[in-house]
Amino acid sequence: MTGRTLTSARTVLWHAAFLVVSVLFGITVRQQAIGRGQESQASLNQWDHILGFLLEPYFIAYFLLPVWLFTSCVAIHRHFAIPALIRLGSYRSWLRSSILGAVRRLIPLMLIWLVSALLTSIGLPYEWGWSSASTTPTESKQILDVVSVQGLPPLAVLTIQLGLFTVTLIGCHAALAAVHLIAKRRYVTFLGAALVFFSLLYSFRNSFGFAPLDFANFFLLHRAFDAYDPIALVFVPVLVAVALCFAAARYADRQGDARLKLPVRWPLLVYLALCLLGILYAWVYKLQPSNSPTDLLFVAFYGVSAGGYTWMLYLFHSIVFLGFAYLFQLGLTEELDARIYYVALRRGSPVRWLAHFILPVAGRAPILLASLVAVTSVVALLGNLTGSNNAITEGIPDPGWVLYQFFVNGTLQLLCYVLITFIVSWVSGRTVAGLFALGALLVLSLPALNVGQLLPAALNSMGYLELGASELVRITVVLSIYLVVLTVITTLVVGNRRLFFNERI
């Protein structure tokens, strides 16, 4: 089989997987559309479903955008090679070529998305105009409420939405490519992608101060209608952003091969700064002087609860705990890419290598947690949080359980994250796959997916304290079982020399 055939087979598989996920999601959106129709007791047509699907924030935020950003980062990294650069002649040409490549990747995805929307609309009446359900205001029907009253036919709305989404995703790709041109470091590009992702998540739930630049405007037409009149103006900021990317490429051309100077340990420094910022955020926005230091710990590491989550607290929790696994992933990448054979030969066996590599990381987990408690206490003292009535944590079993959840389940959760990242990287033979695993864990943390708290994702959230002490012990048992299973799997995959770093020959 030739390399081209293999690549084509992989692309077909990838598109097939994308189609399957889109259709499955489309089916759930269709149920919601039917529910809305029943609620308003008005008739539906295919636009209720198609536009509802193409404007579905969850599908965009938790599937389409992360997948696009990840594949963009990988494509940028692969394309940014001396043989390509020398042929293209300049960084500007490279950026142009990278954007064209992104367009070629995006068009099939957009078509698949549209096809899955059409497929899952089968059975609904086909009409050219808006249905009576979409023009009948209801409490839960906000998206179509906005877009159906703009005086545009549904087909025009569909075209504008697809156009806006395409331009925005290409703009995201251009921005990441420009970041890569300036920094010339893969992890800075991934960090940029994470920033775009989190900005969109934040923007979906909240609004920035200056509404026209609200990130969600560029993904969702109903948000854009609120901010831009005429609607065509929504394309202007995206096009300006792309122009700025070309300006950055011009700057990179002038700088030659210079790359962003960063301290050796910059990922660790960024991580520590984010941890501190998150604790300060909890203090500034959520607490009063009457609150106790335990309250601050509870709020800062609230994460998710069985009933839902607050965006910033979920984000901070993910940064702290998945960030620890990310730092581990960086160290693992370095070890595997640079010196695995030399270290393993001296250790004598793969399992001994594993023990020496993982155990210090396991030791750092409680140290990190103790440091976070220390920082939280200092912030509480400096912020004059001297109350003793535990105003916020009043409803939970006991302040002692706050520390139990933080230290016991926190350590277990961190170790699970580390082992999951390790197993995925080791078995796939691609360290970048570990990043994908972290992304999956981030999504699985959401209470809507982690039903019954059975998945090893964000189970150390303080939000679960609200379920009572017995639930915390159950979480400990769940995490312990996962840890044992993951440890056994890790030992087996490392000990199996047919899988030794996936036999990278």
Place this chain on the structure above:
Amino acid sequence: MPVIELDRVTKSFKGVPIFASASATFEAGKIHGIVGPNGSGKSVLFKMICGFILPDTGKVTIDPHYQSPSRTFPEQFGVIIDRPGYLPQKTGLDNLRDLAKIRGAIGDAEIRGAMEKVGLSPDLKQKARNYSLGMKQKLALAQAIMEDQKVLILDEPFNALDVDSVDLVRNLLKKHREQGRTVIFTSHNREDIDVLADHTLRISNSKLERIS
């Protein structure tokens, strides 16, 4: 007894055969040169000898002097196999210190001595990422010999070395042979093989053939 013996070893990767019933013996105290076209499986052979990967069928036997039951990988083997072997943000000396710490058998004096033997100054303040290709190769050689290893498995040890350094390393390997140590190396340069090798093996059509 030979230091290493391959008995009807078969290895394929994703359906592509790399070795088919390949057999060879490597006697102690000799220099063995291995030649073969690019992608013929020289690195795979070295990884199988070191135990990093297993043959699909057949057997790789290591002299028990170098293979204690508690270890999966052989002892007293110095290797250069397709990884750079250094962390880019550290100096050459610090990289070697890290590796030496694992077994704790040698100190700074031996590490510095090994660096000097391959023509690399131990006092360089440069980070390894800023080393030239030749300096990186010398660093890899230094890690392979610094713990007084008795068997050297070297994949392309002369790559990127200047003429003087090639002479230096050739003399170093000859000295190893005089001390009764075993060296197995690959090279695409016929002269390296002619000057150094007591025995030469060629990887051809998934077989290992002894050609001298």
